[in-house]
Amino acid sequence: MNEWLKNGFFLGLGAAVAGKEKVQTYLDDLVSKGRITPKEAEEFAENLIQKGETKEDEWSQASKERVQGMFHDMGLATSDDIENLEAKINHLEKMLEQNADNNNA
Template sequence: MKDRLDKAVSLGLGLAATGKEQVEKLVDEFVKKGEASKADSSAYVEKLVEKGNETRKQLESTVRDKIQSVVHNQSDKEKLEHLERRLEALERRESTDS
């Protein structure tokens, strides 16, 4: 049961998006089918929920880092464009002064 549930829940971000109640329902189904004991199910639910929380935190961190990178790059791009405009203006002024 544990291996099948790990594989099913770990696909993509399924566990990160799955709430504790949904995980409990899934584990309860395994208990009813006799594939897990009730004593093991509570600990396993907690483990899966914790794993989901960790995955969500990692995803949030990755998204935050990517957003900061884009914002930083956009800021650098704007600075570069501003410097290019200033350089062009100086070049025009120099060519008219000559």
């Protein structure tokens, strides 16, 4: 599973780099032909980066929820589940200690 996630990350990273290079080439071409100014090209690129970061955040959250759902479906415990169990165990241990102290008194 870990290898699958790693490969997916690298695939996305490669696509992002290739996409950025294509956009930059396209913008450079528009600037060289005089269709847009260098400032407009820079603003457009910044706008694309900002939109990309927003989408990345949305996709990351959706991916996280999807993976959590898969883990839940497989019956795997979450860190919250483990923390809740540890708290219950600690509570039960204290109750046993108190019960033992009361029996010894």
